[in-house]
Amino acid sequence: MGFDPGTLVYDERGLLPVIAQDHASGDVLMLAWMNADAVANTLETGRVTYWSRSRNAFWVKGETSGNVQKLVEMRIDCDRDCLLVVVDQTGPACHTNRRSCFYTALRGGAEVEILKPES
Amino acid sequence: MGFDPGTLVYDERGLLPVIAQDHASGDVLMLAWMNADAVANTLETGRVTYWSRSRNAFWVKGETSGNVQKLVEMRIDCDRDCLLVVVDQTGPACHTNRRSCFYTALRGGAEVEILKPES
Numbered sequence: 001m002g003f004d005p006g007t008l009v010y011d012e013r014g015l016l017p018v019i020a021q022d023h024a025s026g027d028v029l030m031l032a033w034m035n036a037d038a039v040a041n042t043l044e045t046g047r048v049t050y051w052s053r054s055r056n057a058f059w060v061k062g063e064t065s066g067n068v069q070k071l072v073e074m075r076i077d078c079d080r081d082c083l084l085v086v087v088d089q090t091g092p093a094c095h096t097n098r099r100s101c102f103y104t105a106l107r108g109g110a111e112v113e114i115l116k117p118e119s
Numbered sequence: 120m121g122f123d124p125g126t127l128v129y130d131e132r133g134l135l136p137v138i139a140q141d142h143a144s145g146d147v148l149m150l151a152w153m154n155a156d157a158v159a160n161t162l163e164t165g166r167v168t169y170w171s172r173s174r175n176a177f178w179v180k181g182e183t184s185g186n187v188q189k190l191v192e193m194r195i196d197c198d199r200d201c202l203l204v205v206v207d208q209t210g211p212a213c214h215t216n217r218r219s220c221f222y223t224a225l226r227g228g229a230e231v232e233i234l235k236p237e238s
Contacts, residue, residue, distance in 0.1 A: 077223075
């Protein structure tokens with residue numbers, strides 16, 4: 001791998017935010033976090049691997065649920081402190097079984113559920 | 120406004136990450152941060168307003184550059200600790216004059232510029 005994840009800018013916890021976008025639909029699926037090792041693992045394996053802040057451990061997306069994210073392309077923002085991963089998403093991305101984590105919209109000052117859980 | 124920004128989950132700095140997505144193209148444009156007041160201001164004015172971590176001040180997107188973001192819809196993620204703002208973007212979103220901040224892709228282990236600055 002020619003790319004050095006150490007050239008990215010991490011916060012005081014050693015993490016940066018990562019946006020996952022569906023390759024086919026363009027939908028924004030979720031936001032999670034990676035450290036440098038998670039970035040390296042994602043690039044090496046082609047399977048998107050986050051860092052779980054609650055478990056303090058690697059989180060290979062879909063490892064238990066089967067709802068894996070295959071990396072199509074990793075993109076870096078202008079400040080090098082945020083990543084966009086374009087992914088091939090198997091099944092729903094959200095732990096609530098919805099396609100995207102962003103299933104609540106504000107419409108007319110009220111919260112509206114715009115995506116239902118998949119069956 | 121019926122929605123209370125205090126019901127969202129902010130980090131220890133009182134901020135949450137906000138993803139801006141272009142309404143027309145579906146492109147992910149940028150990631151920035153909001154505090155509760157910035158969320159309220161965005162909803163009240165319809166102009167996307169972030170919190171600048173470097174200036175410690177409100178950042179009405181495009182106030183100086185003219186590259187404003189008109190809010191189309193605000194969405195909340197499952198953990199209520201991240202927002203997606205679907206926007207009508209005037210001009211380039213990135214301070215480098217590119218349409219999106221995510222103009223660098225990793226291809227074949229190398230960083231490739233995939234968007235040029237707009238003229």
